[in-house]
Amino acid sequence: MSVDTRWLTSEQLATWVRLAAVLELLPATLDSQLRRDAELTHFDYYVLAMLSEAPEHTLRMTALAERTTATLARLSHVVQRLEGRGLLERFPCPEDRRATNARLTEAGWQKVQDSAPGHVAIVREKVIDALSPEQVTQLGEITGAILRRLDPDGDRAAIYQRYSPPGDS
């Protein structure tokens, strides 16, 4: 039997099964809170949140895609819908005529500020407050290690940067 077919030890397996369950349940939980309270998917929220932290509340599509860990195609569809709802607007980038900028509208900025507290509350409740401070540190290191495998070039590792409260200006 080749090395690729090694199975997992029972401890590794127990960990993996739990992780798989978290992968399934946590996004669903976040989505339904935001949908119910703000009519936003978790991904929609992240798009708005990343814009809210950017200078001028503006980012190029490519930069926004990196920060939200999404493909450009997906982002394009989502941005189109958010634009239709008046939460952001697109305009051609002056420096590079291939590029498109996305900018938060006033309504979009308001939406982020309104929905942030509820989102943060559920993240605390389901994740942060479930763990000891040491575990939070451990989880940070563990997810960092996994991300390096998932995304070795760190294209999407712009994400590792700071992230501050919208409205905190």
Next chain:
Amino acid sequence: MSVDTRWLTSEQLATWVRLAAVLELLPATLDSQLRRDAELTHFDYYVLAMLSEAPEHTLRMTALAERTTATLARLSHVVQRLEGRGLLERFPCPEDRRATNARLTEAGWQKVQDSAPGHVAIVREKVIDALSPEQVTQLGEITGAILRRLDPDGDRAAIYQRYSPPGDS
């Protein structure tokens, strides 16, 4: 400002941002490997894998839903498709005429055995082998703690049980 609106410390935030990225990238990675190599989604795979461990390769829909962390509605759609592909079959449960059993066909059993090694390999590559043994232990505890918050009744915690290699009889 109420207690609900507390933001996160920068360390908590760094952890959360990384976790969010893993939540986005890891399922996509698993899905695409299985789709490419076995024409199965990650969820399809889990359905087949859970059946493969059950006595007679058979489970009630409800039991299968618990083990796969899914809603019954979702499972029903997925099982319908898998049945159409000949990988499993449904039949009414003799003891309770409301209930439906799902049973792996020979082709389904073969599919699980064929696709398991590739799936395990990517789980090792992206998760297990990215971590030290201590980190695997830590991650097991951390995900356990999060799951207790996500699913307090532990309805879906049947998952916490053992999970052995298909084909290992």
Next chain:
DNA sequence: ACGCGTAGGTTGTAGCTACAACCAATTGGG
């Protein structure tokens, strides 16, 4: 033995994502 609440599932549909195809602008090599 009847009614009502619940358990077990299925189905319809709107909406989101992945994948592939496509197009326009930019850049670099000869």
Next chain:
DNA sequence: CCCAATTGGTTGTAGCTACAACCTACGCGT
């Protein structure tokens, strides 16, 4: 300069999921 490759982005579509509505069977209280 010019064209080939690359970058930046959009669009069409098939397929999966969530949510709600619905149906049948079971079981308990009276």
